Amino acid sequence: MELRHIRYFLAAAHSQNFTNAADILHITQPTLSHQIKQLEEEIGCNLFDRVGRSVRLTQAGELFREYAKRMVREVDSATDAIHDLGNLRHGKLTIGVFSSFSTSLLPPILAHFSAAYPGIKVTVLELPTGEMEKRLREGEINFGVAYGPPAADQVIAEELFKEQLALVVGVLHPLFGKPTVRMEELSQYGLIMLTREYISRGLVEAAFAACGCKPHIAMEMNSIEPILATVRCSSLGTLLSDRLVRTLPGLHPVLLLPPIVRTVSLFTRQNASVSAAARAMAALIKSSF
Incomplete structure (x- = not known):
């Protein structure tokens, strides 16, 4: 089993259509079908049910998807960590914040960060606290700024300020x-x-x-x-x-x-690898209050 098999599987599971998934992956549909067949043969069961032009995950496919997402996250985290070593010239960062923070307090912080690290692409998502914790657990955001304490055991809160x-x-x-x-x-x-x-x-x-x-x-x-x-x-x-x-x-x-x-806190995922870009942004936010 190779990493490309995992990525192809996740793309097909998301699109529920091999042709659309192949277009997204920039490969041909027969190539994708062959790669999925190889994966199913190695695992020993069908991961998809074919229904006309669409596909849907079998029960085994649903189970495998959860492990596949974790595997890809870990590989991506390792790659990001290696690329971050020694410099912050390139990279990406996704953070979740509550609405009023992004409206008033975050803009000067973003301006400072962009001036210091122009090669880092920053994505800011306004999220309710529950959705923020969910995305943290799933590795979709690097960290969040929210009202504590968190509801999930896997999320750690560090107080920033009270308001x-x-x-x-x-x-x-x-x-x-x-x-x-x-x-x-x-x-x-x-x-x-x-x-x-x-x-x-x-x-x-x-x-x-x-x-x-x-x-x-x-x-x-x-x-x-x-x-x-x-x-x-x-x-x-x-x-x-x-x-x-x-x-x-x-x-x-x-x-x-x-x-x-209410208490405003920095939310992070327990035991998650932290990129240099995330560390730099978190340090800048902490120093602002």
Whole structure:
């Protein structure tokens, strides 16, 4: 069994079509079929069921895919580590972050990193914490910046800083210009909140419950940008980091009483190999707070 057999198998499993997979791999369809047949003969069972022009994984194929993905990840990690030795001239880095971090705090860090390491391609994904942990475990991102603690045992959290949530309002909101608001009073005003897959949603609801009231959620969205745009032109508010609000024109932070404090942490996968690019970016993020 060779590495190309594993990569060909994964491409076919993803595409569910040998012709499409062959196009992606830049080989002919007969070549791909022959390589898959060799792999099946070596393993001793069929990995695919052929259904017309499509293919689907057998039960054995489903099981083998999990091991195949791990094998490819380990080989790719080893290759990246070797390429990273002694220099940061080339490479790639994928990180996951929560929305408000990418909006306000991350841009100057990225600018600094790009100036220092122009040959490193950086991909930033805005992810809910649960999805971030999943991608970390599967090796799809190098590390994440999220609210701790993590739910998964394989994910390690290192605290970066603590921040307070504030009510964020535009000029049309009745509380615009006020310094503070109690949770009981806030429950009377409409809010735009992130959807439930975001950990901050549960934190906010728990804070209201602790004060014996419930939030008046008028809208739900899964992205910070449309939330902020709607707050600017309406009488609705939202709850976001007070750090973020200070950088945004046309919006006013109203501090909450009692305060809602959350911990921002650097998430990494336990026992994962760490590339030089990931170490450099993580060090830069840590030094910024």
